[in-house]
Amino acid sequence: MKTSFPKQDIKVLLLEGVSRSAVESFQRAGYSQLEYHEKALPEAELKARIAEAHIVGIRSRTQLTDEVLQQAKRLIAVGCFCIGTNQVDLGSARRLGVPVFNAPYSNTRSVAELVIAETIMLLRGVPQKNALCHRGGWTKSAAGSFEARDKVLGIVGYGHIGTQVGVLAESLGMRVIFHDIESKLSLGNARAANSLEDLLERADVVTLHVPETPATQMMIGTRELARMRKGSLLINASRGTVVDIDALAASLRSEHLAGAAVDVFPVEPKGNDDAFVSPLLGMDNVILTPHIGGSTLEAQDNIGIEVAAKLVRYSDNGSTLSAVNFPEVSLPEHPRSRRLLHIHRNVPGVLSRINELFSAGNINIDAQFLQTDSEVGYVVIDVAADEKQSGELRDRLAAIPGTLRSRVLY
Numbered sequence: 588m589k590t591s592f593p594k595q596d597i598k599v600l601l602l603e604g605v606s607r608s609a610v611e612s613f614q615r616a617g618y619s620q621l622e623y624h625e626k627a628l629p630e631a632e633l634k635a636r637i638a639e640a641h642i643v644g645i646r647s648r649t650q651l652t653d654e655v656l657q658q659a660k661r662l663i664a665v666g667c668f669c670i671g672t673n674q675v676d677l678g679s680a681r682r683l684g685v686p687v688f689n690a691p692y693s694n695t696r697s698v699a700e701l702v703i704a705e706t707i708m709l710l711r712g713v714p715q716k717n718a719l720c721h722r723g724g725w726t727k728s729a730a731g732s733f734e735a736r737d738k739v740l741g742i743v744g745y746g747h748i749g750t751q752v753g754v755l756a757e758s759l760g761m762r763v764i765f766h767d768i769e770s771k772l773s774l775g776n777a778r779a780a781n782s783l784e785d786l787l788e789r790a791d792v793v794t795l796h797v798p799e800t801p802a803t804q805m806m807i808g809t810r811e812l813a814r815m816r817k818g819s820l821l822i823n824a825s826r827g828t829v830v831d832i833d834a835l836a837a838s839l840r841s842e843h844l845a846g847a848a849v850d851v852f853p854v855e856p857k858g859n860d861d862a863f864v865s866p867l868l869g870m871d872n873v874i875l876t877p878h879i880g881g882s883t884l885e886a887q888d889n890i891g892i893e894v895a896a897k898l899v900r901y902s903d904n905g906s907t908l909s910a911v912n913f914p915e916v917s918l919p920e921h922p923r924s925r926r927l928l929h930i931h932r933n934v935p936g937v938l939s940r941i942n943e944l945f946s947a948g949n950i951n952i953d954a955q956f957l958q959t960d961s962e963v964g965y966v967v968i969d970v971a972a973d974e975k976q977s978g979e980l981r982d983r984l985a986a987i988p989g990t991l992r993s994r995v996l997y
């Protein structure tokens with residue numbers, strides 16, 4: 588499949604209403620074939636559209652499964668315009684020679700601010716008071732209302748979001764404890780808990796900031812909820828699969844937990860026109876938000892610029908720096924050479940076949956870059972060759988057994 592051509596022929600498919608800043612970034616970089624959709628596409632349509640695309644940009648809803656990626660014969664890169672990359676089969680993309688990029692920081696502050704706001708609202712019992720007022724009720728009472736000051740905030744997953752939540756919470760006078768599988772530098776006066784169980788038993792408010800992994804699936808279920816203090820609060824703005832939502836509903840119904848704020852769900856509507864269904868519907872002490880933790884204009888603008896820049900850099904220059912599933916190579920400009928990219932299965936013999944091809948043709952290599960992981964090798968070769976020669980070289984590289992993708996950059 589041909590994947591080497593001038594950038595005005597490269598087709599970019601942008602889904603789920605990624606920020607217009609991404610569109611502008613692609614256009615500024617000379618990419619004019621942009622297809623933009625406000626929503627995630629149904630699977631059949633996704634397969635049809637991705638089959639034509641060279642670059643695809645998604646957010647958290649589009650599932651790029653192995654089956655979908657197998658249709659994407661022309662695809663050179665995926666951009667997740669968000670933090671999470673669990674919606675992409677990263678192994679499958681790697682084995683197809685497709686690097687995946689994301690925006691690891693741009694919306695973290697937005698999530699942290701929402702969590703702090705929810706902490707205060709839940710501690711004051713505002714969700715249920717607000718709901719009652721809307722129904723014409725009036726509960727002017729201090730019962731069940733608390734200051735955040737001096738309360739213990741337990742942060743599960745002390746990464747980019749968790750640490751910012753901790754710093755903001757300390758400025759309110761909260762006492763912060765955290766649990767992480769990695770050893771982490773404590774910011775401010777935060778202290779590591781001895782274990783997840785220890786954190787659950789000590790915290791007045793527990794907030795979850797782990798990624799979706801096999802280990803975090805249903806990490807908070809009946810047993811863990813029972814360990815939480817009576818009257819405590821749970822906030823989940825991580826991924827819907829981290830909490831057993833039926834167990835959470837049961838804990839709230841039994842009044843063991845006093846309230847919760849949930850932004851992410853095991854099953855989420857595909858778009859704003861679809862119905863939202865959850866066992867938490869109708870519970871006045873639960874703040875429900877439609878996966879908008881990272882949805883601020885500031886965050887989305889920055890994400891659009893950041894991820895588009897990574898995709899453009901890979902497409903124009905071959906750099907895979909910060910790819911989440913791929914050997915990372917940071918490449919200099921190549922003003923006087925043609926650049927050939929070769930992605931292959933990491934099996935014996937491929938590199939020697941590549942080098943033989945250049946020595947047999949008596950072609951001088953200006954620079955060569957190589958990075959491998961256990962499955963995939965990525966070689967970048969700069970040569971002094973004209974357009975015709977480099978096209979021929981690309982075709983011969985593509986014929987080497989084990990080749991996954993090969994391109995010549997214009």
Ligand SMILES: NC(=O)c1ccc[n+]([C@@H]2O[C@H](COP(=O)([O-])OP(=O)(O)OC[C@H]3O[C@@H](n4cnc5c(N)ncnc54)[C@H](O)[C@@H]3O)[C@@H](O)[C@H]2O)c1
Nearest residue numbers: 670671744745746747748767768796797798824825880881
């Ligand atoms: N609601 C939203 O809109 C929204 C926005 C951004 C991110 N997120 C979610 O939040 C998650 C966290 O984001 P981040 O930027 O802080 O990620 P991060 O990678 O910086 O931090 C995650 C932390 O969790 C820890 N961790 C991983 N597995 C764990 C386990 N089993 N037990 C305990 N700790 C574990 C990691 O070591 C890491 O420190 C993202 O993966 C994404 O799924 C949601």
Ligand SMILES: O=C(O)[C@H](O)COP(=O)(O)O
Nearest residue numbers: 646647668669670671881
């Ligand atoms: O992973 C993320 O960054 C968040 O879950 C946000 O996802 P979204 O772009 O679909 O809002």
